[in-house]
Amino acid sequence: MYWSKLFIPTLRENPAEAEVASHQLLLRAGYIRQLSAGIYSYLFLAQRSLLKITRIVRQEMDAIGGQEMLLPALHPAEVWQESGRWEVMGANMFRLKDRWQHQLCLGMTHEEVMTAIARGELRSYKQLPQIWYQIQTKFRDEPRPKSGLLRMRQFLMKDSYSFDMDASGLDEAYEKHRRAYCRIFDRCGLKYLVVEAHSGAMGGSQSQEFMAPTEAGEDHVAVCASCGYAANLEKAESEPVAPLAADPPGDLAPHKFHTPGRKTIAEVSAFTGLPETSQIKSLVMVAGGEPVLVLVRGDHSLSETKFAGVAGAPDVRPAHPEEIRERFGADAGSLGPVGIRGMRILADLALAGRRNMIAGANQDDYHLRHVTPGEDFTPEWHDLRQAAEGDRCRNCGKPLELKKTVEIGHIFKLGYKYSESMGLRVLNASGAEVTPIMGSYGIGIERILSAAVESYHDLDGMSLPPAIAPFEVVVTPVNNSDAAQRKAAMEIYRECLAQRLDALLDDRDERPGVKFKDADLIGIPYRITVGKKLAQGKVEVFNRRTRETAAVPTGEAPAFVRNTVS
RNA sequence: CGGGGCGUAGCGCAGCCUGGUAGCGCACCUGCCUUGGGCGCAGGGGGUCGCCAGUUCAAAUCUGGCCGCCCCGACCA
Numbered sequence: 248m249y250w251s252k253l254f255i256p257t258l259r260e261n262p263a264e265a266e267v268a269s270h271q272l273l274l275r276a277g278y279i280r281q282l283s284a285g286i287y288s289y290l291f292l293a294q295r296s297l298l299k300i301t302r303i304v305r306q307e308m309d310a311i312g313g314q315e316m317l318l319p320a321l322h323p324a325e326v327w328q329e330s331g332r333w334e335v336m337g338a339n340m341f342r343l344k345d346r347w348q349h350q351l352c353l354g355m356t357h358e359e360v361m362t363a364i365a366r367g368e369l370r371s372y373k374q375l376p377q378i379w380y381q382i383q384t385k386f387r388d389e390p391r392p393k394s395g396l397l398r399m400r401q402f403l404m405k406d407s408y409s410f411d412m413d414a415s416g417l418d419e420a421y422e423k424h425r426r427a428y429c430r431i432f433d434r435c436g437l438k439y440l441v442v443e444a445h446s447g448a449m450g451g452s453q454s455q456e457f458m459a460p461t462e463a464g465e466d467h468v469a470v471c472a473s474c475g476y477a478a479n480l481e482k483a484e485s486e487p488v489a490p491l492a493a494d495p496p497g498d499l500a501p502h503k504f505h506t507p508g509r510k511t512i513a514e515v516s517a518f519t520g521l522p523e524t525s526q527i528k529s530l531v532m533v534a535g536g537e538p539v540l541v542l543v544r545g546d547h548s549l550s551e552t553k554f555a556g557v558a559g560a561p562d563v564r565p566a567h568p569e570e571i572r573e574r575f576g577a578d579a580g581s582l583g584p585v586g587i588r589g590m591r592i593l594a595d596l597a598l599a600g601r602r603n604m605i606a607g608a609n610q611d612d613y614h615l616r617h618v619t620p621g622e623d624f625t626p627e628w629h630d631l632r633q634a635a636e637g638d639r640c641r642n643c644g645k646p647l648e649l650k651k652t653v654e655i656g657h658i659f660k661l662g663y664k665y666s667e668s669m670g671l672r673v674l675n676a677s678g679a680e681v682t683p684i685m686g687s688y689g690i691g692i693e694r695i696l697s698a699a700v701e702s703y704h705d706l707d708g709m710s711l712p713p714a715i716a717p718f719e720v721v722v723t724p725v726n727n728s729d730a731a732q733r734k735a736a737m738e739i740y741r742e743c744l745a746q747r748l749d750a751l752l753d754d755r756d757e758r759p760g761v762k763f764k765d766a767d768l769i770g771i772p773y774r775i776t777v778g779k780k781l782a783q784g785k786v787e788v789f790n791r792r793t794r795e796t797a798a799v800p801t802g803e804a805p806a807f808v809r810n811t812v813s
Numbered sequence: 814c815g816g817g818g819c820g821u822a823g824c825g826c827a828g829c830c831u832g833g834u835a836g837c838g839c840a841c842c843u844g845c846c847u848u849g850g851g852c853g854c855a856g857g858g859g860g861u862c863g864c865c866a867g868u869u870c871a872a873a874u875c876u877g878g879c880c881g882c883c884c885c886g887a888c889c890a
Contacts, residue, residue: 256823260838
């Protein structure tokens with residue numbers, strides 16, 4: 248294509264509303280424009296790149312036997328009510344009414360619709376297994392859209408769903424997807440981690456996330472460089488650092504002492520001269536409407552995800568200050584487990600075996616010394632703490648590293664949640680009615696593009712992997728009014744096309760600097776520059792990523808790029 | 814939902830405090846010039862100053878309400 252005919256609105260300056268690199272660069276390079284908060288138009292360059300991404304996704308999904316479908320984005324409330332998620336999704340779901348006042352919503356995901364198809368049509372074990380997928384727009388009324396294409400209210404997802412007769416069939420479908428996802432992200436040229444994940448509101452057992460490391464990410468993962476353990480921080484397990492001071496020995500009774508104005512762990516630590524690891528941090532959570540006292544070591548934080556799992560309630564939240572005062576007769580800074588009755592007490596495993604620690608006295612401005620878990624109160628023991636920097640790996644004892652990442656893919660073993668609640672049944676070989684088991688597997692399409700920009704950019708712009716760049720090579724005559732350069736550039740461009748390269752000819756009547764800057768900005772992996780060396784029968788091949796230039800005989804430049812790309 | 818910031822030309826911003834002619838850079842159009850990293854000269858077009866109401870002889874500027882966007886936190890299949 249000829250650049251002079253294309254709409255590529257590059258900007259010299261960064262738009263004020265963009266904060267993260269991928270957002271700034273996608274705007275500046277003329278890939279996207281914002282229509283509203285979390286809603287973007289994908290202009291020519293973005294669409295080309297997204298089409299390349301979806302082509303890779305399709306090829307790999309087809310390769311594991313996936314069948315592509317196109318499903319409605321507009322759903323009747325009924326299917327969501329059947330699965331129970333009409334309520335669960337709350338304000339995150341876009342809802343609307345038709346002219347007859349019938350309730351509808353915009354699809355956030357497609358478990359319900361897929362299961363509705365399956366229950367109407369699948370009758371026999373002979374029809375299983377099935378893998379069905381779709382690449383479509385999904386809608387979520389995000390409380391806070393942000394970071395360009397990383398968190399939107401309307402976005403593209405590849406979603407696939409597997410239906411199997413039994414758990415081993417599901418294992419197989421899950422494993423196929425795991426491998427397909429690795430191939431997809433490898434082919435897209437991304438750096439990524441596969442981590443153990445929490446299955447959240449989806450329900451289900453096993454689940455892994457594919458995470459691309461980036462400072463713009465909001466998900467934290469714990470990674471062991473030594474043995475390969477990797478998990479979302481929500482669910483990561485780790486060995487905490489040892490207490491900084493030994494516990495006083497002996498069978499001591501709790502002893503109340505005055506701590507005027509000391510509310511926080513740090514304040515009590517400074518007041519007593521004992522490290523935070525000698526304190527019990529008492530938190531009040533509300534799970535399923537009931538208050539629960541949760542205890543972690545003073546320097547630790549609670550993982551609300553782990554807590555929700557232990558509490559067995561989907562709706563958990565910290566208690567309000569009024570609830571705490573009413574129930575404990577003291578404010579949050581002076582709470583403790585001693586003397587608490589009629590309330591579940593959960594304690595983190597890092598407190599097990601500890602003796603004579605410091606906790607709140609349930610009286611403002613007072614704390615207790617010599618509090619021993621298991622003797623002065625009896626908790627339920629669970630892993631409740633969030634892994635922290637400095638912790639060691641449970642498997643190999645080496646230090647864990649925490650990384651900021653963005654989720655680009657997620658695979659779930661759903662189990663029977665949807666097939667059960669929505670009444671999907673098939674007959675097995677002995678004629679009995681059984682419920683198929685399901686899996687669900689998602690990929691965020693725009694996030695692949697964003698993550699690639701986050702990973703591969705410099706001060707001049709982005710440098711996308713060739714597989715997903717909007718063009719593979721741009722042919723740039725330095726001086727377009729020089730007839731010899733113009734002619735040579737045209738011939739090289741034609742030869743690039745003949746070599747099946749996705750090529751662009753920069754035939755604009757611009758200064759060389761403008762053409763170079765624009766090509767660098769939009770991130771075309773290779774540039775063939777036709778300039779002063781043409782007299783010696785040479786042109787230059789510029790590698791955007793490495794910024795290296797090679798002088799190549801004019802006729803060989805397209806083949807040179809062709810070989811480098813593949 | 815809590816906290817903060819911003820809304821003036823396509824983009825980036827000044828003007829607002831102290832009310833009176835709407836301005837700068839980039840981009841855009843015309844001509845000349847130039848061609849290895851956003852070149853130069855000359856001329857030109859483009860604005861309901863987010864919206865509504867109020868105060869005033871007079872509002873981009875002061876007051877009130879509303880809307881939109883961004884950031885931090887909460888939340889997040």
